[in-house]
Amino acid sequence: MQKLAPDFRSALDAAFDRAISHLEHLDESSVAATVDVATLRARINKPLAQAGVPPPQVIEDLVRDVDGGLLGSAGGRFYGWVIGGALPAAVAADWLTSAWQQNAALYACSPAAAVVEETIGGWLKEILGLPQQASFAVVTGCQMAHVTCLAAARHALLSKHGWDVESNGLYGAPPIRILSSSERHASFERAVRLLGLGTAHIKLLPVDDECRLVPDALEEELSKQDGPTLVLLQAGDINIGAYDSFEKLIPIAKRYGAWVHVDGAFGLWAAASPHLRYLVKGIEAADSWATDWSQVA
Ligand SMILES: Cc1ncc(COP(=O)(O)O)c(C=O)c1O
Numbered sequence: 015m016q017k018l019a020p021d022f023r024s025a026l027d028a029a030f031d032r033a034i035s036h037l038e039h040l041d042e043s044s045v046a047a048t049v050d051v052a053t054l055r056a057r058i059n060k061p062l063a064q065a066g067v068p069p070p071q072v073i074e075d076l077v078r079d080v081d082g083g084l085l086g087s088a089g090g091r092f093y094g095w096v097i098g099g100a101l102p103a104a105v106a107a108d109w110l111t112s113a114w115q116q117n118a119a120l121y122a123c124s125p126a127a128a129v130v131e132e133t134i135g136g137w138l139k140e141i142l143g144l145p146q147q148a149s150f151a152v153v154t155g156c157q158m159a160h161v162t163c164l165a166a167a168r169h170a171l172l173s174k175h176g177w178d179v180e181s182n183g184l185y186g187a188p189p190i191r192i193l194s195s196s197e198r199h200a201s202f203e204r205a206v207r208l209l210g211l212g213t214a215h216i217k218l219l220p221v222d223d224e225c226r227l228v229p230d231a232l233e234e235e236l237s238k239q240d241g242p243t244l245v246l247l248q249a250g251d252i253n254i255g256a257y258d259s260f261e262k263l264i265p266i267a268k269r270y271g272a273w274v275h276v277d278g279a280f281g282l283w284a285a286a287s288p289h290l291r292y293l294v295k296g297i298e299a300a301d302s303w304a305t306d307w308s309q310v311a
Pocket of ligand 1: 199278
């Protein structure tokens with residue numbers, strides 16, 4: 015047995031006990047934090063240790079110091095935002111990925127990780143009803159999914175207009191017009207800023223009384239000019255979870271040669287449910303889809 019093994023066992027045993035205890039008490043413990051930031055800082059922000067600390071003690075100290083500063087987001091009583099709720103098998107697999115310590119960037123660095131990734135990409139497209147020929151990437155969240163999808167859109171739209179953005183950058187490129195409803199999430203605008211597309215090029219179009227983009231308004235706007243255009247549609251808007259009418263809107267956008275990107279952070283998962291799938295009817299005709307924990311373009 016390797017010399018380091020006992021340290022791993024004691025640290026992982028301590029983490030296992032603490033994790034199980036956290037999960038088992040979720041139904042009774044506070045969903046909100048119960049201590050304030052000053053208390054957390056006083057506990058956590060200690061002077062750097064001058065000597066090594068035994069691994070199980072690191073875990074015990076961490077668990078004690080964060081007590082009261084964790085939200086109950088892993089439990090069934092948490093309704094803040096759209097976070098939390100990992101499945102038991104996913105949590106356990108996540109522990110293994112830490113223990114395996116693979117660099118999943120390349121096949122050569124971790125052949126198994128590469129094949130796991132390509133497999134879940136295929137499964138994801140199957141469960142979400144997206145075209146199997148779409149490329150995909152697993153990224154950090156819907157924010158980076160937007161960035162990745164919009165980078166693909168930027169490339170495709172500009173190359174259609176004879177502009178090689180990878181070589182020439184955006185200096186002198188034709189501006190990309192962005193059409194969206196007012197119900198978009200701020201992460202979309204962040205992606206627009208990061209990619210140099212410029213928020214001044216976003217035009218907000220009206221929504222109906224259910225927060226869905228109005229097809230006539232989209233058509234009218236598209237018909238005004240024929241430069242490169244990106245259309246953002248919502249699968250679950252941020253206020254009431256409304257779904258744009260993909261069946262009507264995507265064919266209109268395509269008629270004008272626009273790239274259609276779908277923000278499906280949480281709403282794209284309706285496609286996985288036979289009862290809710292009607293909400294995303296026609297969504298497979300878009301060009302890119304961002305959802306939480308992954309993006310497909
Ligand atoms: C509609 C929508 N889009 C994008 C995001 C950004 O997702 P993430 O926090 O995973 O980057 C969210 C987050 O709640 C969202 O609700």
